[in-house]
Amino acid sequence: MAIKSSQDTAVAAGFLLPFMLLFGVFLIFPIFYSFYLSFFGSPTDYSLTNLEFVGLANYKRIMSDFQFWWSLGVTAFYGVLSIPLGICASLALALLLDNKLFGKSFFRSAFFLPNVLDMLVVGVIWTLIYAPKFGALAQITTWLIGENNFFNTTGLLGSPMTALLAVVVAMVLKGAGFGMVLFLAALQNIPEAVYEAADIDGASEWQKFTKITVPLLRPIIVFMVITGVIGSLNAFTEIYAMTSGGPQVVMGGETVGSTSVAGYYLFKQFDSGNYGYAAAISYMLLIITLGITWLQQKVAARNNGMEAGK
């Protein structure tokens, strides 16, 4: 039997080897490699070989880099706008669909469809919808209230006040179907008897919603917050497609992009050949993400404790 088991181990290792090899080379090694790279400077000629060792200079530079901290602020704002809006939109759709309906699966698929479409293309389409003068929105508002309106002259993406919100609206409409499917599944798992009991106790519709539905949907809401945070930190394509980080604003003597999120700023640094600096920024983002994850676990653990104590 001993021979059989060592043979088994060999077979198992053989099956697992291709995956673990790729995993080790392309996911584990880069974590250390990135750390190593973050101590090097930026080549002046985009070459990868003439990197010069600079020690902690990149990290010192981050500390005083207003653009970086600004981009973190924009990222946070992006999350604060998109997460609640996304949750509300998907919950609203799910509540509408959580009825006996003819053609339910059609509606489900129709709302879900934008999720599978390429982010860049969706961003490009929305840019053209928002575009002043020739965009769809500009034409409709021109027809409604005349040429001299904000949508026609500046466009939503042209003003620093509205650009980020416009991106959020486009992304919420793209992603709403995803959350909707999650909420719908959870809603259908709530037993009818719970609502009937509430009816007997004389609860109003609003009370039933806030006291029964929302608490029972909490796992989904938590999940959407977590994925929303990761999504904001990873946001790049939508910004690249729709605003390129702009429009620029002057803030405390520095010109910054009003939609320049962290992911986009990282790409900009990388694209201009600041490889070492970009690696250091990646590390800062990693630390921030781990911090947020840790915080979330803490909060989740505390809430669970409270519930157990009840």
Place this chain on the structure above:
Amino acid sequence: MSANFHPGRILTFVLLLALMISMTYVISGQLFKFGAMTVSAFAVGEGAEGATRAGELMRMMVPLHSGLAIIMTIILTFYVVRRFLKTPIEQRSAFLKRMFLYEALIAGVVVVLFPFFWMLCTSFKPSGQELVISKANPFDIVPSEPTLDNFRRVLKTDAASVAAGALDPIENKKNFGTYFLNSLLVATTAAFLVTLFASMGAYVFSKKQLPYKQQMFMLLLATMMIPGMMFMVPQFFMVCKMGLFGTKWAMFLPHLASVFGIFMLKQFMDTIPDSLLEAAQIDGASEWQVFRVVIVPLAFPIILTLFLLTFLFHWSNFLWQLIVTNFENPLSITLPVGLALFRGQYTSELGLIMSASCFSIVPIAVLFLFAQRYFIEGMTQGAVKE
């Protein structure tokens, strides 16, 4: 006609009915017109005369598509009114509620899908006329003089490009047909390799004995917490040092280790009873045969799901493909990168940009139509475990 007559309810019904009639007429009218438009656009030749002839065809078909829309609206109206009158008085407010529900849902679908319908319509508009909207009816966004010229220019099969292509064949190959094939090749290869390696790995994690198996699995799960942007710089360096920069391998190689895939497949394989594997082994099946004959067929739905999701990921993996593309070799460009490049060149040519976008959107939408169950279940699975 006495105590049962509720003027408020009747008024609500009339308002909802009016809304329903206008929505049905506009939406079905646009959809039927779109059908007529595609037919006429394909029926005519290139250039301005083609568009004019397509316009004539469209005018001939006006009675057809508006007629269909009107008939549909009338039928639906009669149906709804009859249903309303047949509904017992005490259930009528529930009926009105349902009517409102349907209208709200349809309005939601319109809002969510409008951008894509607008994209399709704009891609059929003749150059320079994308901006023109009907002053009489701004809801009429389907072009009345459609043309396929945008698609011809994007594919470089129009007369001017063919003439230029005779002098410079490479230039003529820089079209969205090439980009489409590149994307298809990259995404299919990647999806095939990912599913192969992930299902082999998941089989071990689910059914096999291996020292440190649990620890390895925890390590895999831990890396899922790291945001993907973090890997951009080191992976780029690695790909360049391997001498793969600008090749098709570089476009997917670093993303072959799909932890998500392993996780998804393992969850499913855990539900396959061990007795099936033992039975196959007793029958003398080799390890590879057990995997191929028992595991793969049983887990096929979930493997297909992973294949589709991976295909989708690589189809729209814009950032990574952008940074590893060697622009000196324009024939290796993939769809999203090609579109970003193209948009920079033709900023205000809406028709061209939109028809280029179709190459990315339409195939995925069609794929979704046929395999929506796999997409929806695959993407939302794992969200609510515990």
